[in-house]
Amino acid sequence: MPKAEAPILLFDSGVGGLTVLAELRKALPEAPVIYAADSAGLPYGSKTEAEIAARVAGLLGVLTERYRPRLATIACNTASTIALGMVRDVLHIPIVGTVPAxxxxxxxxxxxxxxxxxxxxxxxxxxxxxxxxxxxxxxxxxxxxxxxxxxxxxxxxxxxxxxxxxxxxxxxxxxxxxxxxxxxxxxxxxxxxxxxxxxxxxxxxxxxxxxxGAGGIARRIVHLTQDQAFTRTREDFAVTTGPVGEFTELAPALKTFGLERVEKI
Missing domain, CATH: 3.40.50.1860 (Rossmann fold)
Known part of the structure; x- marks a missing residue:
């Protein structure tokens, strides 16, 4: 059983995963969340499959080591359809993917x-x-x-x-x-x-x-975390691979999703 303060990690290439976060907030308002945006890698859609798989697996490895999440969600259709299998092979926590609805x-x-x-x-x-x-x-x-x-x-x-x-x-x-x-x-x-x-x-x-797929992802996270305790010991926040200054332009929008600050990955 994970620690009560262990966060749920949401990963996306940019801000699209916030649509998933909005549904997760409705389903599990008490769950601590870290939102990770690979802004430096945006857009994923024009990259090769090999580039996407290596980048996503590498970043999620770093993020999991640093933040010790109870579960990670790849809140990106492109990354999920390409890298989900690889990430599940590498990481030893539940991984929720995003697939076309x-x-x-x-x-x-x-x-x-x-x-x-x-x-x-x-x-x-x-x-x-x-x-x-x-x-x-x-x-x-x-x-x-x-x-x-x-x-x-x-x-x-x-x-x-x-x-x-x-x-x-x-x-x-x-x-x-x-x-x-x-x-x-x-x-x-x-x-x-x-x-x-x-x-x-x-x-x-x-x-x-x-x-x-946002609602379905939230329901899947609820299922995988049932009977787990949640305690928020610090404010939820976002991390980015890009310049923090550029991402903080989103500060007003991020606050509406419960993300109070931005850090550099």
């Missing part, structure tokens, strides 16, 4: 046509092929790489204007795919993307539903 999307679509927005690295993974074969073999899934949405989400959280061109190009590209006009459910296969639901909903028009 294809199963719930398949349960709610009426037209049978599902849009899937992710990074270039995520949408090409065999992991996604397997999810589609297992849970949506009788559905049509249209995958579209939307790397511009990562930067748009990061900007929005900093209080900067959202790149409307990135939103428009994503929606136009998704709808232009064969069958795209029939999409009624969109899987947000990047934890950054739920930060842009309002903008995407406006551009896609009424009648489109969005699903993501």
């Amino acid at each position: 294809i199963k719930p999307a398949s349960l709610v679509t009426k037209t049978g046509v599902i849009g899937l927005l992710g990074t270039e690295a995520t949408i090409r993974q065999a992991y996604v092929d397997r999810l589609e074969a297992e849970f949506a073999s009788d559905k049509r899934i249209l995958r579209f790489a939307a790397p511009g949405l990562v930067a748009a989400a990061e900007a929005k959280l900093r209080g900067q204007p959202v790149d409307q061109t990135a939103i428009a190009d994503t929606v136009k590209g998704l709808r232009a795919m064969p069958g795209g006009e029939s999409i009624d459910v969109v899987v947000l296969a990047c934890t950054h993307f739920p930060l842009l639901i309002a903008e995407l909903a406006e551009a896609l028009g009424p009648g489109t539903r969005f699903v993501d």
Whole structure:
């Protein structure tokens, strides 16, 4: 049984994992949390699988050694679909991954046509092929790489204007795919993307539903930590691989997620 003060570690390439943290706060408000952002490595979507796997495994090794978490969550679809197996082989704590929410999307679509927005690295993974074969073999899934949405989400959280061109190009590209006009459910296969639901909903028009994995991740963490004690002996905080000064621009937003300060990894 872990110590009561042992934190839950949330790891992401940037601020997208905050959407997971928001759901975790609802489920386990008393749980101490450390949020880790590999801002220096952003974006992951344009990197090779080997680069992502080595970087994620190395960083999580360092973070686990330093902060002794009871559990770690890779709150990033790209990192999870590529590095989850490697990380589980290396670390000796429970690891919760993030996968595209294809199963719930398949349960709610009426037209049978599902849009899937992710990074270039995520949408090409065999992991996604397997999810589609297992849970949506009788559905049509249209995958579209939307790397511009990562930067748009990061900007929005900093209080900067959202790149409307990135939103428009994503929606136009998704709808232009064969069958795209029939999409009624969109899987947000990047934890950054739920930060842009309002903008995407406006551009896609009424009648489109969005699903993501944040709620499922929170439920999985609750299950893995049941009967464990939680004690917060210090304020929750964020750590980053990038310049602390750049990340502290997010201080007002971070405080809304219960993260009171930022440290350098």
